[in-house]
Amino acid sequence: MRTIKLIVDYKNRFGTKYTATPYRSGMDKNKLRSYFNNLGYSIQFVYPWQINFENCNNELYLYTSSEDRGLYYKSYIEDVVLGLKLAGAHIIPDFKFLRAHHNKVFMEILRKISNNSKIDSIHSKLYGTLEELREDLVHYNNINHVLKPSEGAMSKGVSHATNLKQLLKQAKIISNSSSYKNDIIDILRSKKHKEYIKESRNRKKFIVQNFIPNLEGDWKVLIFWDKFYVLRRLNRKNDFRASGGGRLSYTREVPTKLLSFARDIANELNLPNVSFDIAYDGDKCYLLEFQALYFGTYTLEHSQFYFIFNNKWEMIEESSILEKEYAKSIVNYIENNFNYLK
Numbered sequence: 001m002r003t004i005k006l007i008v009d010y011k012n013r014f015g016t017k018y019t020a021t022p023y024r025s026g027m028d029k030n031k032l033r034s035y036f037n038n039l040g041y042s043i044q045f046v047y048p049w050q051i052n053f054e055n056c057n058n059e060l061y062l063y064t065s066s067e068d069r070g071l072y073y074k075s076y077i078e079d080v081v082l083g084l085k086l087a088g089a090h091i092i093p094d095f096k097f098l099r100a101h102h103n104k105v106f107m108e109i110l111r112k113i114s115n116n117s118k119i120d121s122i123h124s125k126l127y128g129t130l131e132e133l134r135e136d137l138v139h140y141n142n143i144n145h146v147l148k149p150s151e152g153a154m155s156k157g158v159s160h161a162t163n164l165k166q167l168l169k170q171a172k173i174i175s176n177s178s179s180y181k182n183d184i185i186d187i188l189r190s191k192k193h194k195e196y197i198k199e200s201r202n203r204k205k206f207i208v209q210n211f212i213p214n215l216e217g218d219w220k221v222l223i224f225w226d227k228f229y230v231l232r233r234l235n236r237k238n239d240f241r242a243s244g245g246g247r248l249s250y251t252r253e254v255p256t257k258l259l260s261f262a263r264d265i266a267n268e269l270n271l272p273n274v275s276f277d278i279a280y281d282g283d284k285c286y287l288l289e290f291q292a293l294y295f296g297t298y299t300l301e302h303s304q305f306y307f308i309f310n311n312k313w314e315m316i317e318e319s320s321i322l323e324k325e326y327a328k329s330i331v332n333y334i335e336n337n338f339n340y341l342k
Contacts, residue, residue, distance in 0.1 A: 001042045004330070006032070007063040007080070008045050009073065014064050017322055018298040026064070027323050035327035048080040057088035062330065065101045065294035071151065074102065090338065092330065093271055097292035105150040105205045107289065116268050118261060121286045124209045130175045130202035133168070140164060144211030149174040149204060160211060167208070175202035212279055212286055217247070219254075221262045221276040222299045225329035227320070228262060228307040230254045231299040250303055256313050261285040263309055272333035273326065297322050 008014045013026035020026055029045060036043045063081055066074040078098055085095050100107040108124045127133045142163045147170045149157040157174050161167040178201040190196045217234035234247035258280050265287060266274055275295035277288040300306075305317050 001037075001040060002060070003042045003044055004036065004060045004062060004334075005044050005046050007048055007051070007061060007077075009064050009066055009077070010047070012045075012047075014045065014062075015326070016294055016297055018296060018301050027326065031321070031323035032327060035324045036331070039327060039331045041331060048077065051080065051084065053083055053087050056084060059089045060334065061089050061091045063091065063098070063293075065098060067102055067153070067294070071102060092333065093292045097271070101291055101294055102151045102153070104148055104207050104289070108207050111287075114268065116265070118265050118285070119268060119287055121284075122209050122212075122288065124207050126205070126207050127171070127175070128203065128205045129200040130168075130172055131200055133171050133208070137164060137168075140167065144213070146209045146211050147171055147174060148207050148209065150206055171206060171208075172202060174206050175204045177201060177203040212281065214281060215279050218277055218279045218288060219258060220296075220299050221258075221278055222273070222295070222297070223262065223266050223271075223276070224273045224300065224320075224325040225332045226308055227316075227325060228259060228309075229300045229303045229320070230259070230307065231303070250305075252305060252315060254307065255280060258285055259307055259309070259313050261287075265290070270337070272329040300325065 006014050008026075011025075013024075014029060014032070015027045017025075017027050020028075033043055061081075061084055063077065066077060068074060078095075081091055081098055082095050085091050096106075096110060100110055105126050108126055111120050111122075111124070114120055125136065127136075145161045145167055147159050147161060147167070152158075159170040159174070161170050182199070183201060186198050190198050215235070217232060220231040220233055222229040230250075232249045232251050234249070258278060261280075262276055262278060265276065269290075269292070271292050273292075275291045277290070279286040279288055300320055301322055304319050305315055306320065308314055308316060
């Protein structure tokens with residue numbers, strides 16, 4: 001029986017689960033062990049510090065991520081996962097998707113290099129400082145833009161600018177990185193050394209996207225291999241944001257155009273499971289954001305149905321168990337991508 005190693009965090013958690021007990025304890029590890037075993041795979045939970053990098057060539061690893069304040073632990077996980085990849089281990093999903101988690105700047109880079117018009121359906125620009133945006137203002141005009149801090153979820157820090165003045169004002173807020181002590185030191189340094197350029201006080205990276213008008217909300221789509229779980233999210237009252245607003249509904253009348261849009265992107269990304277935020281204006285679909293790990297699971301856990309594509313879209317009236325669908329998606333992915341295991 002082939003073994004898969006699952007990397008847990010320092011709290012012994014793996015992944016996310018909306019209904020986890022205890023609260024925020026991740027997926028049920030006993031259920032994961034049982035479902036993987038039923039599919040012909042044994043699993044071993046390991047902490048990052050237990051990994052032997054000198055002897056991991058061709059080993060299979062799944063891993064968790066983190067959204068800790070400051071992303072210190074996530075940075076540690078990134079080091080470990082990239083190290084595994086360089087050492088010849090098979091990591092699922094690929095490291096680039098871990099880098100894109102809680103990192104909208106890198107997510108937008110993946111979008112731009114995809115060469116896929118559906119993935120790259122929104123125009124965005126990336127900045128590391130407020131000064132960079134100011135230098136680039138010549139390429140802007142007074143049309144609507146959406147600003148997003150690179151890290152964050154549930155629309156935290158997301159704002160809408162209708163002119164250049166608002167654009168700069170909002171960018172200044174979300175990029176603020178000032179530190180009283182360091183700022184004083186930098187001021188003194190500039191007085192001592194002529195022509196010294198002071199450090200920017202706005203070094204938190206952010207993105208600027210084109211605003212999509214006339215949207216009533218968006219759609220959360222979770223895909224676990226061939227199963228599509230869809231949740232409708234209406235905008236907050238008197239707001240353009242849907243994420244985090246709590247105005248949720250499960251509708252069985254999902255536009256087939258939206259489902260096919262999600263399927264095409266999923267096929268291009270080639271992932272076992274993925275989360276999409278998709279906008280649909282009645283004519284065109286837009287991929288707002290995507291995550292390949294450590295995404296919210298509410299949509300799957302509370303849905304009484306899902307969609308599959310079998311030459312045409314079909315709706316299956318059935319609830320799902322997160323750990324079961326996760327295990328099935330991973331095994332299907334392995335057996336479709338790693339020929340030596342077949």
